[in-house]
Amino acid sequence: MADGTRTRIINEALKLFAQRGYAATSIGAIEKAAGLSPRSGSLYTHFGSKEQVLAAAVDQAAGVAEGLDLSAMLPLGDLRAELTLIARCMLQLMHGWRDLIRVMMKESEGFPAVMADARSRLFATSYRFFADWLRARGDAGGRDYEAVATIWLGAVENYWVMTYVYDHPPFGIDDDRFITQWVDTLLTALEARQ
Structure with a gap:
C-alpha cells in the first residue's frame, strides 16, 4: 500500500505542478489530490520535501x-x-x-x-x-x-x-x-x- 500511496503522490503532484506551477502547489493540495488528509504532513512519511x-x-x-x-x-x-x-x-x-x-x-x-x-x-x-x-x-x-x-x-x-x-x-x-x-x-x- 505504501508504494501505491507514493505513486499516487507523485502522479497527483506532477499534475498539480503542471497545472498550477511548483510554487503555487502546496503540500496540502498534493495530499488532498492523493487522497491523504490535507495539511496532515502525511506526504512527509514518503518524501522529505516537495522537491x-x-x-x-x-x-x-x-x-x-x-x-x-x-x-x-x-x-x-x-x-x-x-x-x-x-x-x-x-x-x-x-x-x-x-x-x-x-x-x-x-x-x-x-x-x-x-x-x-x-x-x-x-x-x-x-x-x-x-x-x-x-x-x-x-x-x-x-x-x-x-x-x-x-x-x-x-x-x-x-x-x-x-x-x-x-x-x-x-x-x-x-x-x-x-x-x-x-x-x-x-x-x-x-x-x-x-
Whole structure:
C-alpha cells in the first residue's frame, strides 16, 4: 500500500505542478489530490520535501523510458516499418511524460539539477539510441548521425509540443499524417546521400 500511496503522490503532484506551477502547489493540495488528509504532513512519511516528489517523478518517467527496449523489437526487416515504430514510440513516451514535460517547460530555471537529470534521462537516451540506430543502418560516408537524430527527433518533439501542450496541431495534422511524412522525408534524406 505504501508504494501505491507514493505513486499516487507523485502522479497527483506532477499534475498539480503542471497545472498550477511548483510554487503555487502546496503540500496540502498534493495530499488532498492523493487522497491523504490535507495539511496532515502525511506526504512527509514518503518524501522529505516537495522537491523530492519532483525528483521522484523524474525517476518514475525515466523508468518507463528505460523499460521500453526498442532494440528488442528491431529489426523488422523493413526500414519504413522500423522508422514508423520509432516515431510512434517517441510520441507515446512523450504522452506518458506530458505532465513532466509541462513542468520542465515551466520550472527548468528553478530546479536546474532535477531538470538536467530529467533532460538527460528522458531525452538524451532517446537521441543516443536513434543516432546509434541510424549509424548502424547508414552508409559509410561519414554522415553526422548525432545531427541527423537531433533534426528528426526535434521535429517529433516540436510536433508533440505544438499539438499536445499548446493544443494547436500545425495545419490540423494528426499523428498518422505527421508520422507518415516524417518517415517519408527521413527516408528521402537518407537515400539522397547514398
